[in-house]
Amino acid sequence: MATTDDRRPKYQRIADSLREAIQSGEYGPGDRLPGENDLMTTYGVARMTARQALSVLRDEGIAEARKGAGVFVRAFRPIRRRGIHRLAHDQWGNGRSIWSADIENRALEVDRVTVSEETAPAHIGAALNLAADGTTCVRRRRFVLDGKPVLLATSYLPLPLVAGSAITREDTGPGGTYARLAELGCEPVHFREEIRSRMPSKDEMEQLSLAAGTPVILICRTAFTAEGRPVEINEMTLDAASYVLEYDFDASPTATPPNG
Amino acid sequence: MATTDDRRPKYQRIADSLREAIQSGEYGPGDRLPGENDLMTTYGVARMTARQALSVLRDEGIAEARKGAGVFVRAFRPIRRRGIHRLAHDQWGNGRSIWSADIENRALEVDRVTVSEETAPAHIGAALNLAADGTTCVRRRRFVLDGKPVLLATSYLPLPLVAGSAITREDTGPGGTYARLAELGCEPVHFREEIRSRMPSKDEMEQLSLAAGTPVILICRTAFTAEGRPVEINEMTLDAASYVLEYDFDASPTATPPNG
Numbered sequence: 001m002a003t004t005d006d007r008r009p010k011y012q013r014i015a016d017s018l019r020e021a022i023q024s025g026e027y028g029p030g031d032r033l034p035g036e037n038d039l040m041t042t043y044g045v046a047r048m049t050a051r052q053a054l055s056v057l058r059d060e061g062i063a064e065a066r067k068g069a070g071v072f073v074r075a076f077r078p079i080r081r082r083g084i085h086r087l088a089h090d091q092w093g094n095g096r097s098i099w100s101a102d103i104e105n106r107a108l109e110v111d112r113v114t115v116s117e118e119t120a121p122a123h124i125g126a127a128l129n130l131a132a133d134g135t136t137c138v139r140r141r142r143f144v145l146d147g148k149p150v151l152l153a154t155s156y157l158p159l160p161l162v163a164g165s166a167i168t169r170e171d172t173g174p175g176g177t178y179a180r181l182a183e184l185g186c187e188p189v190h191f192r193e194e195i196r197s198r199m200p201s202k203d204e205m206e207q208l209s210l211a212a213g214t215p216v217i218l219i220c221r222t223a224f225t226a227e228g229r230p231v232e233i234n235e236m237t238l239d240a241a242s243y244v245l246e247y248d249f250d251a252s253p254t255a256t257p258p259n260g
Numbered sequence: 261m262a263t264t265d266d267r268r269p270k271y272q273r274i275a276d277s278l279r280e281a282i283q284s285g286e287y288g289p290g291d292r293l294p295g296e297n298d299l300m301t302t303y304g305v306a307r308m309t310a311r312q313a314l315s316v317l318r319d320e321g322i323a324e325a326r327k328g329a330g331v332f333v334r335a336f337r338p339i340r341r342r343g344i345h346r347l348a349h350d351q352w353g354n355g356r357s358i359w360s361a362d363i364e365n366r367a368l369e370v371d372r373v374t375v376s377e378e379t380a381p382a383h384i385g386a387a388l389n390l391a392a393d394g395t396t397c398v399r400r401r402r403f404v405l406d407g408k409p410v411l412l413a414t415s416y417l418p419l420p421l422v423a424g425s426a427i428t429r430e431d432t433g434p435g436g437t438y439a440r441l442a443e444l445g446c447e448p449v450h451f452r453e454e455i456r457s458r459m460p461s462k463d464e465m466e467q468l469s470l471a472a473g474t475p476v477i478l479i480c481r482t483a484f485t486a487e488g489r490p491v492e493i494n495e496m497t498l499d500a501a502s503y504v505l506e507y508d509f510d511a512s513p514t515a516t517p518p519n520g
Contacts, residue, residue: 012462016462019461059459060458060459060460060461061458061459078456083507083509188511189510189511190508190509190510190511191508191509191510191511192506192507192508193506193507193508193509194504194505194506195455195477195504195505195506195507196338196500196503196504196505197457197475197476197477197500198320198321198474198475198500198501199319199320199321199473199474199475200320201279201320202272202320213459214458214459215457215458215459215475215500216457217455217457240456240457240458240475241458243456244454244455244456245454245455245456246452246453246454246455247452247453247455247507247509248450248451248452248453249450249451249453249507249509250449250450250451251448251449251450251451
């Protein structure tokens with residue numbers, strides 16, 4: 001391991017050289033990395049140093065430990081979530097995507113569905129234009145792909161609007177919540193999605209079975225009627241290792257694209 | 261600290277109660293949290309336990325340490341990056357945003373601009389439809405807001421297309437790269453943005469001066485001409501604590517909005 005920077009701790013230098021081997025393709029997605037014993041022999045270091053080197057890669061989310069089997073290069077085989085269906089995507093298929101992703105032949109299930117009436121949290125009440133202490137219908141559920149939980153969703157709808165409709169039941173019927181909103185004269189026709197990312201809370205880690213070093217992506221979607229009335233807010237928490245979000249859009253005739 | 265779950269380690273229970281105090285607003289953004297000495301007194305624990313409790317909140321990105329001053333609730337005052345300018349945003353201003361954000365009165369600077377000719381990495385070459393070993397013009401730069409680096413950007417353009425134009429110079433001239441592409445008969449009119457999130461590499465942590473427990477958001481934007489030809493790929497790496505990404509779009513007449 002030739003390096004000119006010998007001031008850096010040994011475990012960092014070992015981690016660097018494993019990282020380079022991963023980035024160069026020497027170890028591919030799903031491959032087993034050298035174990036502690038291998039690293040001890042190769043680099044002539046103590047077990048603790050070998051362990052620290054591997055934990056650097058785990059903390060960066062590049063590798064993951066599997067109990068009793070070793071440390072593996074994490075496979076990134078994400079779900080592609082298209083934010084905007086409206087545009088003819090095929091038309092732009094000429095340039096290939098940077099990150100491949102698929103959901104075909106994989107089973108997506110929804111579990112832990114609950115529906116309740118709750119006073120809106122302040123930020124939800126403000127975004128839904130509710131009166132102070134406005135009551136909302138809250139729908140929670142979890143999405144599980146191939147047995148791995150990937151997304152938590154919590155939808156808030158103004159209770160006066162949806163009371164008595166199937167939206168307040170677990171099974172919202174054909175077409176789901178949006179079809180019911182349309183029947184109530186409040187069809188959502190415009191959407192705003194706001195995206196953030198941060199480290200998960202302990203509860204989110206458990207609910208999404210997250211590996212160490214995995215952030216969550218937060219998507220907050222607000223659905224508006226044609227009159228601009230906000231009728232639903234859906235707060236989603238995604239396993240960042242399971243998703244690529246994609247947005248396709250046309251250039252503005254008047255504005256340059258967002259800088260950077 | 262009344263709790264029914266006494267099996268959890270003490271530092272976790274202290275972290276939980278601090279987290280609750282933050283979520284309830286008892287400690288607001290930028291507020292100083294109780295220090296190790298305070299926690300030792302309040303909970304009757306050892307210094308190491310108090311330190312662990314605070315490090316849980318730092319690892320979650322909720323709190324950040326400032327040298328010699330203590331641990332503070334992280335202020336989330338992000339930049340709002342609008343992905344799609346085309347839509348009349350004001351029209352939908354009726355429902356307020358979940359996360360407030362601003363950039364007004366803040367100084368955004370671009371530094372570390374470099375331009376070079378490089379063989380395209382395989383995934384870039386494929387996405388730009390380049391021949392094997394195709395050469396690209398690579399533009400790198402960093403965006404710094406109020407002295408804090410917030411975004412790294414690397415743009416790749418096919419060299420045969422842009423050779424001899426101002427795109428190959430540091431200063432691309434009025435209107436920037438897209439104005440020059442338009443002059444070359446390759447105006448970008450359609451964009452695809454792909455978004456991921458992961459933990460930063462050591463190099464990204466340094467370049468973006470990231471606090472512990474801060475993921476990065478990756479945006480890969482492909483710019484297409486009206487004929488569907490990909491002419492630029494911009495790989496961006498964002499400090500997740502500094503950004504909210506926003507996308508506004510209309511519902512598809514034929515498809516339901518993305519589930520979840």
